[in-house]
Amino acid sequence: MFDSVGPHVVMAASSDENHPPENITDGNTKTFWISTGMFPQEFVLRFAEPTQISGVTVDSYNVKHLKIDKNTTQQASQFEPVAEKEFECTEGQLQSNYISLNGSSATQLRFIIASGYDHFVSVHRVSVKY
Amino acid sequence: MVKLRARCLVVGDAAVGKSALCHTFYSDGTLFQKNYSMTTGVELIMKCVNIPESSDSVELYIIDSAGKETLVETCEKMWGQPSLLCLVFDLTSQQSFANCSCWMERMAAHCKGLQIQGVLVGNKSDLSARREVQESVAKEWAQSQGLEYHETSAKEMENCDAPFRRLAQAFHSLYQQRRDTIQNLGPA
Ligand SMILES: Nc1nc2c(ncn2[C@@H]2O[C@H](COP(=O)(O)OP(=O)(O)OP(=O)(O)O)[C@@H](O)[C@H]2O)c(=O)[nH]1
Numbered sequence: 678m679f680d681s682v683g684p685h686v687v688m689a690a691s692s693d694e695n696h697p698p699e700n701i702t703d704g705n706t707k708t709f710w711i712s713t714g715m716f717p718q719e720f721v722l723r724f725a726e727p728t729q730i731s732g733v734t735v736d737s738y739n740v741k742h743l744k745i746d747k748n749t750t751q752q753a754s755q756f757e758p759v760a761e762k763e764f765e766c767t768e769g770q771l772q773s774n775y776i777s778l779n780g781s782s783a784t785q786l787r788f789i790i791a792s793g794y795d796h797f798v799s800v801h802r803v804s805v806k807y
Numbered sequence: 808m809v810k811l812r813a814r815c816l817v818v819g820d821a822a823v824g825k826s827a828l829c830h831t832f833y834s835d836g837t838l839f840q841k842n843y844s845m846t847t848g849v850e851l852i853m854k855c856v857n858i859p860e861s862s863d864s865v866e867l868y869i870i871d872s873a874g875k876e877t878l879v880e881t882c883e884k885m886w887g888q889p890s891l892l893c894l895v896f897d898l899t900s901q902q903s904f905a906n907c908s909c910w911m912e913r914m915a916a917h918c919k920g921l922q923i924q925g926v927l928v929g930n931k932s933d934l935s936a937r938r939e940v941q942e943s944v945a946k947e948w949a950q951s952q953g954l955e956y957h958e959t960s961a962k963e964m965e966n967c968d969a970p971f972r973r974l975a976q977a978f979h980s981l982y983q984q985r986r987d988t989i990q991n992l993g994p995a
């Protein structure tokens with residue numbers, strides 16, 4: 678049921694060319710996207726068409742508070758909040774958190790990292806459960 | 808190539824020269840305002856610093872915040888979560904140096920548990936005849952707070968880049984360390 682190939686990242690605020698946002702959706706937790714300073718940080722996953730989503734699993738490091746907004750039209754500006762979660766700090770190993778989206782239909786999901794346990798946070802994989 | 812972004816908070820008592828320092832840094836030493844014009848809120852100044860011997864850079868979002876006591880509370884609401892600290896005092900005012908510990912406490916409340924790298928800046932080094940704070944004393948206190956000490960003269964455009972460049976470099980080093988840590992993480 679898990680599929681990390683479906684959506685792709687269309688934008689992210691940070692820039693280290695060795696750790697591009699595509700690393701979030703490549704299905705590999707060895708590769709990652711890393712924030713490059715300041716909060717909030719965000720990235721957007723886009724689906725080819727409106728998709729029903731039961732939830733997402735986020736593998737990350739030092740993320741503290743994550744909010745997820747969704748969008749059901751192709752207009753980038755119209756997002757509504759669907760979920761948020763406070764992650765636990767896991768020193769020395771990745772965080773892995775499942776966030777239920779209750780079968781919401783979305784064409785885009787915006788992930789907003791509102792705060793972190795450090796100045797820099799990383800996201801290694803987002804897997805979508807349909 | 809890495810482009811970092813850091814929110815650099817500039818605080819300290821009124822009239823110690825925070826705005827002068829920021830403007831001198833921003834204008835590459837072409838701008839010094841002799842007449843005191845009090846900052847009444849926070850002023851945002853953005854400047855990109857290149858990191859030597861790399862293609863990396865740090866964009867500093869410098870928050871120049873009013874020092875006047877009655878304005879501080881309002882300003883604090885606009886500080887956000889700082890990444891770096893530039894704490895300024897006036898070398899000709901013992902009082903402005905003594906108040907630095909207050910500023911450290913105020914700042915700490917905004918850091919949400921994150922450790923913030925910072926510098927302590929003794930400004931107005933040109934007024935040597937009126938100096939009230941000795942370098943050794945300031946340096947020692949800075950060390951006890953984990954701050955790096957610098958002396959500057961915004962008026963003579965002396966050394967004003969150094970504190971900001973050092974902050975950018977410190978942020979860049981921290982980034983490299985953290986990135987290495989993340990690269991070597993175990994699975995969940
Ligand atoms: N001699 C001398 N005067 C300085 C220096 N830096 C600033 N000044 C003067 O000190 C006064 C106060 O400078 P500001 O930069 O406005 O001080 P500030 O810390 O921003 O003050 P607030 O905005 O009230 O918090 C001005 O008259 C400046 O011209 C310096 O290095 N040497």
Ligand SMILES: [Mg+2]
Nearest residue numbers: 825826845846
């Ligand atoms: Mg000012």
